[in-house]
Amino acid sequence: MAPSFADGNSLFDFVVRDGNGVKGLVDSGISKVPDQYIQPQQERIDNQNGISHKLPPIDLSKLDGPNHDQVVAEIASAAEKLGFFQVVNHGVPVELLESLKDVAHKFFAQPPEKKAIYCKGVSPSPYVKYGTSFVPEKERALEWKDYINMVYTNDADALNHWPNECKEVALEFLNTSIKMVRKLVEILIGKLGVTVEDSRIDALTGFKMVNMNYYPACPNPDLTVGVGRHSDMGTLTVLLQDGIGGLYVKVDEDIYAGRKGDWIEIPPIPGALVINVGDTLQVASNGRYKSAEHRVRTTSTQSRVSIPIFTTPKPTEKIGPLPQVVETDGVARYREFAFQEYMNNFFGNAHDGKKSLDFAKLDSA
Numbered sequence: 325m326a327p328s329f330a331d332g333n334s335l336f337d338f339v340v341r342d343g344n345g346v347k348g349l350v351d352s353g354i355s356k357v358p359d360q361y362i363q364p365q366q367e368r369i370d371n372q373n374g375i376s377h378k379l380p381p382i383d384l385s386k387l388d389g390p391n392h393d394q395v396v397a398e399i400a401s402a403a404e405k406l407g408f409f410q411v412v413n414h415g416v417p418v419e420l421l422e423s424l425k426d427v428a429h430k431f432f433a434q435p436p437e438k439k440a441i442y443c444k445g446v447s448p449s450p451y452v453k454y455g456t457s458f459v460p461e462k463e464r465a466l467e468w469k470d471y472i473n474m475v476y477t478n479d480a481d482a483l484n485h486w487p488n489e490c491k492e493v494a495l496e497f498l499n500t501s502i503k504m505v506r507k508l509v510e511i512l513i514g515k516l517g518v519t520v521e522d523s524r525i526d527a528l529t530g531f532k533m534v535n536m537n538y539y540p541a542c543p544n545p546d547l548t549v550g551v552g553r554h555s556d557m558g559t560l561t562v563l564l565q566d567g568i569g570g571l572y573v574k575v576d577e578d579i580y581a582g583r584k585g586d587w588i589e590i591p592p593i594p595g596a597l598v599i600n601v602g603d604t605l606q607v608a609s610n611g612r613y614k615s616a617e618h619r620v621r622t623t624s625t626q627s628r629v630s631i632p633i634f635t636t637p638k639p640t641e642k643i644g645p646l647p648q649v650v651e652t653d654g655v656a657r658y659r660e661f662a663f664q665e666y667m668n669n670f671f672g673n674a675h676d677g678k679k680s681l682d683f684a685k686l687d688s689a
């Protein structure tokens with residue numbers, strides 16, 4: 325029977341506090357979205373006008389052949405302009421991508437009480453958190469998304485702490501992706517004209533987590549968002565999306581004539597992974613690479629899953645523009661900060677586009 329949410333508090337308690345999530349809300353039999361999910365007009369996503377990102381995915385196997393330099397140039401150009409690109413032949417087995425989507429669906433199909441054990445404050449592990457929306461306490465309108473977040477420290481911890489339903493596949497995804505991430509960061513740092521020892525690459529990617537996002541089918545997709553406008557806080561994100569679509573990126577540079585400020589869809593490509601630049605890489609490159617503002621639409625017909633790996637510095641790491649880049653540019657556009665401070669600011673506010681970067685911006689930015 326559909327629960328009655330006489331006031332906003334009881335809905336919040338049901339969805340957030342008791343861990344039923346949006347999935348629980350939909351399963352309770354609602355026929356329209358509750359007011360708490362209705363986005364202000366300017367945040368709603370009109371999918372009629374969207375254009376699709378037509379650039380072909382970058383074939384990473386070509387890094388080992390005669391076209392190495394051209395592929396390097398494509399990667400750097402994508403990171404400078406859109407901050408988003410797709411890759412194939414990335415070293416992550418394609419069958420693993422299928423298993424990941426399956427286990428994500430299986431995890432969220434469990435009864436709420438099986439997932440709620442991982443809610444913030446009660447989770448048996450500091451490495452696992454299940455939740456809904458982004459920071460529900462701070463949001464004007466909630467996001468139509470449930471998620472599980474798994475922090476990586478080492479393989480043994482992951483196998484001991486992460487949920488049984490998904491730990492093996494999620495760990496293999498992380499371990500195979502991380503090799504590609506290191507290669508991409510090396511390439512991007514190299515293209516800045518900087519020689520950075522391995523340790524600096526470790527510093528930029530020393531903290532890793534895997535999320536599984538679940539977006540239930542939504543009765544009013546035109547009123548809601550799956551994820552609101554934001555950029556990711558870390559260095560690079562590797563994202564597996566399923567075939568449903570709905571991931572949009574804001575065009576910041578004039579890469580599509582006259583399209584600056586528009587949103588373009590990153591279309592699902594079977595076997596491909598999506599890579600996007602996060603705020604940390606924008607800061608480290610002194611603004612040369614762009615963290616991409618992105619958001620996710622909901623659909624009325626099917627539930628969607630996505631599985632991102634976030635690579636970020638360790639919380640204790642000091643982050644700022646790389647000194648050699650500042651020297652070349654003649655100006656530092658961002659200040660130095662401990663990454664923990666950046667995280668506190670990021671998770672202390674609702675999603676609001678690229679506002680997260682204001683925390684580090686200097687007047688010269």
Ligand SMILES: O=C(O)CCC(=O)C(=O)O
Nearest residue numbers: 537551565571620630632
């Ligand atoms: O679901 C997606 O396609 C993107 C999710 C996302 O942007 C995030 O989890 O930060």
Ligand SMILES: [Fe+2]
Nearest residue numbers: 554555556618
């Ligand atoms: Fe994101």
